[in-house]
Amino acid sequence: MTYTLVLLRHGESEWNAKNLFTGWVDVALSEKGVEEAKRGGQLLRDANVLPDVVHTSLLRRAMNTAHLALDSADRLWIPVKRSWRLNERHYGALQGKDKAQTLAEFGEEQFMLWRRSYDVPPPPIEVGSEFSQDADPRYADAPQVLTECLKDVLERALPYWDAEIVPDLKAGKTVLVAAHGNSLRAIVKYLDGISDEDIAGLNIPTGIPLVYELDEETLKPVKPGQYLDPDAAAEAIKAVANQGKK
Template identity: 45%
Template sequence: MPAPGRLLLLRHGQSVLNAQDRFTGLLDPPLTPAGVEEAARAGTLLASSGFSPDLVFTSTLRRTRDTARIVLDSMGATEVPVRAAWELNERSYGSLTGRARNELLTELGPEVFRFWRRSYYGAPPPMPGTQLRRIRRSRAFAGLPPEAVQATESLCAVIKRVRTFWHQHLRPRIREGEDLLVIGHGNSLRALCLVLDRLSHAEVEALNIPTGHPLAYRFTPEIVPLVRGGEYLNPLAARTAAAMVAAAGGT
């Protein structure tokens, strides 16, 4: 058996709605200029670390696909195949989708706001049917199964789809020695970290993953992480960025 491959996780660069501090969810905004720079820096960091992916997985949303393109261009690795998977899409924030977080905090109060935003089981009220149908007709979801676009989701629901993707698509490739780069979203990557590290509900609720900072996992032959929680390639910068995310209320 070959030695297990490595897994690098990367949250996409800052999007337009990230910059506006809005619940993005299944909306499909582009990257900001700052997000483009984050993706390019991530690619440079990956290249300098010696990491060369055999395959890149993204979600079907443009902010991850554009991040992948910029990262691979920065690495000089544009020939690496990229596959989009809806299971890696961001969580559906239901009726919160597109809303400004500070307005909702004032409207809902801190307890309800945190329950819908960060808890393991909490799901916001469903988004209106017109918005749901519009999202389903968008380019990011063309040809995907109905379960790819939910009217609302809890973090628990995201974890279920990400766990299935891990067992069906990521774990077998890592076992065969492939090095993988997964470019996802705050919640889909938190879900993947829960699966990898067997996080408790409290641990995943407290976890924040900043945009643009590669997180590396190496594995034992049994495909157990050698370091629980992985290792950021630039740990000081990543910790600072994660603290800023936490101060703003979390991923």
Template identity: 40%
Template sequence: MTIQPGVLVVVRHGESTMNAARRFTGRMDVGLSDAGVDQAHAAAALMRDCDAVPDLLISSPMLRARRTVEVIRTDLGLTAVPVELSWRLVERDYGCLTGMAKHHARELLGPEEFMTLRRTLHGTPPPVAPDAGVLARCYTDPATALSPAGAGESLHDVIARVGPWWAETVPRLRRGETVIVVAHGNSLRALCALIDDLDEREVHDLNLPPGHPLVYDVASDGHVTPRGGRYLDPTSAHRAAEQIAGEGGT
């Protein structure tokens, strides 16, 4: 019996209210902007057109990801499809940058340090002050191994926590299942780094636009193709990714 390839559909949540304000969001648990809701609807429309019917929806437990899943699930009539939440898909913790306007962070740090903290594998923002008001709005889950909100993470740290989730998900895909995963710019950059074995330069240059489904096929032997995935609307997705890069990246 030949097993059809499994399908992994990767979706970055729609624009959040903090994204719209051009502030570092990280672990702040905020909802979608109106534009973000529209992006979630657009992602659902693209998946409907390509007949991507999932066996499972997996989401970050943060509000903006769950709201995106809710829109996709409703638009595609997937109320019978289970939704799993994984703390390992939570967004990167930006430490002291959390909630800060991006233009202010660039002025404060200088262009080189700003890009080091934002885009490289090992750049780690310093922790936020323990009494900072922003912590009250941050997602945390003491029942897991998630780091305390505000501690700061590098992308390498995020890759380390996403890795076990990916290892647990691969067997489902190898059995031919279709899985839609909805998470964040950096937790999905981490996932793509694992899937595609990206080097540091490729990680630096990777930007995933919100609301643009990225599709991978997974063979029964675990081989994933194509490298880098394929967007369902490549022209619009690449244009949106270039815009993100022009603003300093995801």
């Protein structure tokens, strides 16, 4: 027997469209992102992959994507669990900065180190600055986070995986995780056992469900995760990889 896990990156956000580093800044979905989220739900419905529970972050682009996708799949009634542990990686002092300008200013090596290295965080954001979340009440129960690398994201996501997601999987529920480019990269790294070096090359497209069948004993994938629209996913992955270079 296997358990079914669906990973869904939110639809395009307004800041994805503007090519800005977002992190914990709580931006809305763009119009295109709303359509992507709805289509993600249709893909689930067409494939008859029907979530029984959804886990999402505290950021509206993921929460609204979950809502729109589940509405399209006629599963809006399922329980929703939210946690800051599924938030996007905190992008530190890069939050609010233009990706292309950052690339031009710091060069490709530093840009890619900040964006895709496993263990190099961007400089911390200044407390009290425009794009900082230090006074945001939704994080009252979280430690203060001023920047994160992917390793930090995995370390804060894993306790949530073990405590909240695994029990739902073991109860036989089809679990939807509606989250972000980097929080999902962390989960995929863990599930697929991707090395610290190779994870730099993994990008996740917006709005296309990625379906895993997990072994009931090991909770590891029995085969590679499948995007429900593989052609669209392949195109969108290239575009994410090239962000900044435009």
